[in-house]
Amino acid sequence: MIIAVDAAGGDHYPHHPVEGALLALEENDSIQIILLGPEEMVREELEKHDYDKQRVHIQNAPEIIEMSESPSQAVKGKKKSSIVMGLSMHAAGKCDAFISTGNTGALLAASTFILGKLEGIIRPTIATYYPTVKGFRLLVDAGANLELKPEMFAQFGTMGSVYSREVMGIDEPKVALLNVGEEREKGTECLRKAFDELSKLSNFIGNVEGRDILPGKADVYVCDGLVGNLLLKFGESIPDALKVLVQSAVKKSNIDPEQAKQLLYILNSAVSEFNYENVGGIPFLGVAGVSMVGHGGSNPTAIKNMVLNAATCSEANVNDKIVASLN
Amino acid sequence: MIIAVDAAGGDHYPHHPVEGALLALEENDSIQIILLGPEEMVREELEKHDYDKQRVHIQNAPEIIEMSESPSQAVKGKKKSSIVMGLSMHAAGKCDAFISTGNTGALLAASTFILGKLEGIIRPTIATYYPTVKGFRLLVDAGANLELKPEMFAQFGTMGSVYSREVMGIDEPKVALLNVGEEREKGTECLRKAFDELSKLSNFIGNVEGRDILPGKADVYVCDGLVGNLLLKFGESIPDALKVLVQSAVKKSNIDPEQAKQLLYILNSAVSEFNYENVGGIPFLGVAGVSMVGHGGSNPTAIKNMVLNAATCSEANVNDKIVASLN
Numbered sequence: 001m002i003i004a005v006d007a008a009g010g011d012h013y014p015h016h017p018v019e020g021a022l023l024a025l026e027e028n029d030s031i032q033i034i035l036l037g038p039e040e041m042v043r044e045e046l047e048k049h050d051y052d053k054q055r056v057h058i059q060n061a062p063e064i065i066e067m068s069e070s071p072s073q074a075v076k077g078k079k080k081s082s083i084v085m086g087l088s089m090h091a092a093g094k095c096d097a098f099i100s101t102g103n104t105g106a107l108l109a110a111s112t113f114i115l116g117k118l119e120g121i122i123r124p125t126i127a128t129y130y131p132t133v134k135g136f137r138l139l140v141d142a143g144a145n146l147e148l149k150p151e152m153f154a155q156f157g158t159m160g161s162v163y164s165r166e167v168m169g170i171d172e173p174k175v176a177l178l179n180v181g182e183e184r185e186k187g188t189e190c191l192r193k194a195f196d197e198l199s200k201l202s203n204f205i206g207n208v209e210g211r212d213i214l215p216g217k218a219d220v221y222v223c224d225g226l227v228g229n230l231l232l233k234f235g236e237s238i239p240d241a242l243k244v245l246v247q248s249a250v251k252k253s254n255i256d257p258e259q260a261k262q263l264l265y266i267l268n269s270a271v272s273e274f275n276y277e278n279v280g281g282i283p284f285l286g287v288a289g290v291s292m293v294g295h296g297g298s299n300p301t302a303i304k305n306m307v308l309n310a311a312t313c314s315e316a317n318v319n320d321k322i323v324a325s326l327n
Numbered sequence: 328m329i330i331a332v333d334a335a336g337g338d339h340y341p342h343h344p345v346e347g348a349l350l351a352l353e354e355n356d357s358i359q360i361i362l363l364g365p366e367e368m369v370r371e372e373l374e375k376h377d378y379d380k381q382r383v384h385i386q387n388a389p390e391i392i393e394m395s396e397s398p399s400q401a402v403k404g405k406k407k408s409s410i411v412m413g414l415s416m417h418a419a420g421k422c423d424a425f426i427s428t429g430n431t432g433a434l435l436a437a438s439t440f441i442l443g444k445l446e447g448i449i450r451p452t453i454a455t456y457y458p459t460v461k462g463f464r465l466l467v468d469a470g471a472n473l474e475l476k477p478e479m480f481a482q483f484g485t486m487g488s489v490y491s492r493e494v495m496g497i498d499e500p501k502v503a504l505l506n507v508g509e510e511r512e513k514g515t516e517c518l519r520k521a522f523d524e525l526s527k528l529s530n531f532i533g534n535v536e537g538r539d540i541l542p543g544k545a546d547v548y549v550c551d552g553l554v555g556n557l558l559l560k561f562g563e564s565i566p567d568a569l570k571v572l573v574q575s576a577v578k579k580s581n582i583d584p585e586q587a588k589q590l591l592y593i594l595n596s597a598v599s600e601f602n603y604e605n606v607g608g609i610p611f612l613g614v615a616g617v618s619m620v621g622h623g624g625s626n627p628t629a630i631k632n633m634v635l636n637a638a639t640c641s642e643a644n645v646n647d648k649i650v651a652s653l654n
C-alpha cells in the first residue's frame with residue numbers, strides 16, 4: 001500500500017505533513033509513503049527524523065499551489081506541483097491514494113480532472129465527519145457543490161452510505177435529508193424533488209431538522225454545500241465558544257481555582273469528540289481514486305490519521321462498492 | 328399599552344399563555360392584557376390566579392387553529408380563531424400588539440394578510456435571537472422565506488439593524504451575509520448579488536462563515552430561511568447534546584458525585600445563554616403592526632418575556648424606523 005502525501009500543502013508544510021506521514025508508518029506496517037514537494041525542502045525536513053528509509057520516497061514537485069490561488073488556474077498552470085504530480089501518479093497506478101491539506105478547490109478540480117469521475121456520478125462531493133453524541137457521523141456535501149440537482153442528493157446519500165459502512169464501521173447507515181421540517185412537503189421545490197429521489201434508497205429515513213444532527217438521528221445527513229459548509233464550520237467553533245461561556249460562569253461562581261481547572265479538563269475531554277484531528281480528513285466521493293483533503297491547519301496527528309484512513313479506503317474498495325450501489 | 332395574547336395557541340394552552348400574561352402585568356405597570364380564546368376556557372384558567380381585573384380582558388374567540396393545520400386554509404376558514412380575531416383587533420387599533428405561540432405559518436400568513444406589509448417590503452420575515460459569547464444577536468431569516476431574491480437579503484439586513492438597535496440595545500449593529508467564505512466572489516450567484524445589494528448598507532461588514540456566529544463577529548446575520556432554520560434548531564440542540572457528552576466524560580473521570588453535581592451546575596449556567604425563554608419571541612419584521620410568534624413549547628416565563636418585548640417594540644416605533652431606513 002503506497003500513500004502519496006503532499007508535503008507542500010496546508011498551513012504548516014513541510015513540517016506537519018512529513019511528521020504526520022512518518023507517524024503513520026509506525027502504526028501500519030503495510031504502508032509506504034511518497035512525499036511530494038520541492039526535493040531539497042522535503043529532504044531537509046526528513047533529516048530531522050529517524051525513520052525507515054526503505055518505506056519513504058521523495059518525488060520532486062518544485063511548484064507550489066498557494067492556499068488562495070484560483071483552483072482551475074493552479075491546476076492548469078502548475079503541472080509540477082505536488083497536487084498535479086501526486087494525482088497523476090495515482091492515476092498511473094504508481095500509488096494507492098493521495099492526501100493533501102492544501103487548496104481544497106484545486107484538489108477537487110485536479111482530482112476530478114486527473115482521476116475522472118466514477119461511472120454515473122453527476123458531480124463528486126466533499127463529505128465531512130460530524131460529531132454527534134453517538135460519535136462521528138457523515139455530512140454530505142460540506143461545501144463542494146452549492147447548488148444541487150435533486151438526483152445529486154440521492155447520489156450523495158448512496159456514496160455516504162457506502163463510506164460510512166465500509167470505512168466508519170456503521171452497520172446499517174440511515175440517510176436523512178436536512179430540511180426545515182419532517183413532513184415530505186416541507187422545503188423548496190428542489191428539496192421536495194430530492195426527497196423523492198432519496199426515497200429510492202432503502203435506507204432513507206426522510207427529512208430531519210437541525211436539532212436532529214447532534215443526537216445522531218441519522219448516520220448520513222445530505223444537504224447542499226452552503227448548508228453543509230455553514231454547519232461544518234459552526235460545529236468547529238462550538239468548543240472555543242463553550243470555553244468562553246464556561247470560564248465566565250466559573251468566574252461568577254464561588255468554586256476554587258483547583259476545581260475550576262478540573263472542570264475545564266472534563267469539559268475539554270467532553271468536547272474532544274468535536275476534534276477533527278481524530279479523523280484528519282475524508283476522500284472526495286465520486287472520483288475514480290482515493291484523493292483525500294484535510295484541514296489546512298492539520299497537525300501531525302491529523303495527517304497521520306488521514307494517511308491511515310486513506311489506506312483503509314483503498315483496501316475497502318469503497319469506489320467499486322459505490323459504483324455497484326448506484327446500479 | 329394593550330397587548331393581545333393568544334390563549335389558545337402553543338403546546339400548553341390555556342395554562343402557559345394565561346400565566347405568562349399575568350406575570351408580565353407584575354413587571355410592567357403600563358400594560359393591559361386582552362386574552363383571546365374560547366371564553367369559558369380562558370375564564371376558568373383565570374380563576375386559578377389572583378390578578379388585577381381592571382387590567383385583564385377576555386375576548387371570546389371560539390375557533391382553534393391547530394399546530395398542524397394548513398396556514399392558508401386556517402386563516403381563511405377560521406375567522407373566529409384567536410389568531411384572526413387578535414390580529415383584526417390590532418389592525419383596527421384596539422390593541423398595540425398581538426402575541427402567540429401557535430401555528431407559525433398561520434400567524435405569518437394572517438399577519439401579512441390582516442396587518443399588511445410595511446411600505447416597500449417585498450416579503451415579511453421571521454428573525455430569531457441567536458446566542459453568542461457576546462450575548463444574543465440576530466439571525467434573519469429563521470425559516471419564513473426559503474428562497475430569497477437578492478434585494479430581500481438587504482431588506483432583512485435593514486430590518487434586523489433597526490430591531491437590534493431599537494429593541495436589543497446594540498448601538499451600531501453590524502450586518503453580515505452568511506456564506507462559505509469571506510471573499511466577495513464566494514457562494515452562489517444569488518449570494519453574490521445579495522452581497523452587492525447588502526453593500527448599499529453602511530453597516531454591512533461582508534461575508535462571514537459558520538465559525539463567525541458564536542464569537543459574535545456580526546450583530547445581524549442574514550441568510551435564507553433554510554440555512555437560518557437549520558442553524559436555529561441546531562443551536563437549540565447544543566445544551567442537551569453537551570449534557571450527554573459531559574455526563575459521559577464525568578463517568579470516565581474519577582471525580583466524586585458532589586463535584587460532578589457542581590460541574591453540571593456550572594455547565595448549565597454557562598449554556599443558559601442558549602435559553603430561548605429569556606427572550607420568548609420576536610415580532611415578524613416587515614408587517615404593519617407588532618405581531619409576535621414564540622416557540623410552541625414556551626413556558627410562562629417565555630410568554631411573559633414575549634409580552635414585555637412586544638410592549639417594547641410598540642413603544643420604540645420599530646416599524647416607523649424600518650420604513651424610514653428603507654427610504
